[in-house]
Amino acid sequence: MSPRLDLRNIVKRFGASSVVDDISLTVAAGQITCLLGPSGCGKSTTLRIVAGVERQDAGEIYLDNRLVCGPGTHVPPEQRSIGLMFQDFALFPHLTAAQNVAFGLTGAKAENRARAHDLLERVGLSAFAEKYPHELSGGEQQRVALVRAIAPKPKVMLMDEPFSGLDNRLRDGIRDETLSVLKEEGTAVLLVTHEPDEAMRMADEIALMRDGKIVQRGNPYNIYNAPVDKAAAAFFSDINVIRGQSNGALTDTPFGQFLTPGHSDGATVEIVIRPQHLRIDFDRQGRGPNPTPSEGVPARGVVERARFMGRESLVEFRMDQDGSILTATVPAVFLPKPGTALWLTMRRDRCLVFPG
Numbered sequence: 001m002s003p004r005l006d007l008r009n010i011v012k013r014f015g016a017s018s019v020v021d022d023i024s025l026t027v028a029a030g031q032i033t034c035l036l037g038p039s040g041c042g043k044s045t046t047l048r049i050v051a052g053v054e055r056q057d058a059g060e061i062y063l064d065n066r067l068v069c070g071p072g073t074h075v076p077p078e079q080r081s082i083g084l085m086f087q088d089f090a091l092f093p094h095l096t097a098a099q100n101v102a103f104g105l106t107g108a109k110a111e112n113r114a115r116a117h118d119l120l121e122r123v124g125l126s127a128f129a130e131k132y133p134h135e136l137s138g139g140e141q142q143r144v145a146l147v148r149a150i151a152p153k154p155k156v157m158l159m160d161e162p163f164s165g166l167d168n169r170l171r172d173g174i175r176d177e178t179l180s181v182l183k184e185e186g187t188a189v190l191l192v193t194h195e196p197d198e199a200m201r202m203a204d205e206i207a208l209m210r211d212g213k214i215v216q217r218g219n220p221y222n223i224y225n226a227p228v229d230k231a232a233a234a235f236f237s238d239i240n241v242i243r244g245q246s247n248g249a250l251t252d253t254p255f256g257q258f259l260t261p262g263h264s265d266g267a268t269v270e271i272v273i274r275p276q277h278l279r280i281d282f283d284r285q286g287r288g289p290n291p292t293p294s295e296g297v298p299a300r301g302v303v304e305r306a307r308f309m310g311r312e313s314l315v316e317f318r319m320d321q322d323g324s325i326l327t328a329t330v331p332a333v334f335l336p337k338p339g340t341a342l343w344l345t346m347r348r349d350r351c352l353v354f355p356g
């Protein structure tokens with residue numbers, strides 16, 4: 001199946017710097033792709049080019065195989081069949097919720113009303129159809145804005161940090177609701193966010209951006225578990241980094257030897273592990289658990305700091321061998337006192353090996 005939205009080699013420069021630097025990506029109908037990356041990496045600029053409100057310096061964009069912008073072609077925004085939703089969406093203040101939703105519809109009046117009411121019902125807002133925006137809460141306005149954008153059945157929905165104005169507890173519910181409406185409508189969605197949790201919750205595919213480039217594409221599971229480099233790993237959670245020198249395709253660490261093929265002798269190797277993949281064991285008269293192939297050799301450390309986080313505890317260790325600090329998260333039933341000696345093991349299948 002050919003993609004609904006197809007970006008090919010998009011470049012945008014402001015002055016001397018390429019803010020969008022050769023971005024290519026596709027989104028299929030019914031699929032949600034997330035452009036994820038830190039603030040300033042070029043996400044919004046990319047979205048604005050797709051919307052047609054910004055023009056690229058190079059590259060082409062196709063919608064259902066039709067060129068909408070490229071050398072010599074620029075279909076204006078309103079003719080692209082694109083729905084927009086941004087953080088600072090604005091509803092028309094003098095129109096009711098239902099009138100807002102029906103505003104962009106071109107069908108017969110009764111038909112438009114029916115579509116507006118159907119959509120409002122699907123986001124739980126039937127009772128608010130005749131209310132004006134100032135009579136609605138932030139979350140309710142957000143849902144009206146969503147169904148208003150979806151009402152004309154756009155081929156593509158562009159969403160730029162659409163949930164960042166909402167408070168945390170409200171956000172999850174609205175995200176899930178938004179997701180199910182978008183899926184039902186079968187729209188292709190390009191969603192921009194700087195929050196990994198939001199991307200993992202919403203996306204079929206994540207395109208991880210850095211400095212105007214896509215550095216990795218994949219489903220949330222693969223992006224999280226098989227990041228391309230240390231920075232990609234660190235974007236999703238805190239990480240621990242253990243350094244060593246490769247020698248004969250092996251690297252010695254306090255946690256035993258690691259197989260590090262492909263690194264030349266003497267090269268620095270970084271072994272990365274997320275805090276939740278370190279295992280903690282009690283100290284038994286100066287000994288830890290026995291070494292195993294799957295968890296390697298245990299290393300002893302002393303609790304420097306332990307913080308209760310509700311769902312889990314965050315424990316910082318100062319390691320006996322080299323004085324380095326490692327962080328582990330453990331279920332919150334466990335909150336060791338500072339000064340406690342404990343043993344750490346690394347789940348080998350969760351370790352990531354990168355060149356230093």
Ligand SMILES: Nc1ncnc2c1ncn2[C@@H]1O[C@H](COP(=O)(O)OP(=O)(O)O)[C@@H](O)[C@H]1O
Pocket residue numbers: 014019037038039040041042043044045046
């Ligand atoms: N119209 C503009 N003129 C000059 N620089 C811009 C313009 N728009 C964006 N930029 C710059 O481009 C970079 C990327 O911006 P943006 O796409 O908004 O990033 P993001 O959405 O990922 O935070 C930023 O450094 C920003 O300052």
Ligand SMILES: [Mg+2]
Pocket residue numbers: 043044045
């Ligand atoms: Mg932005």
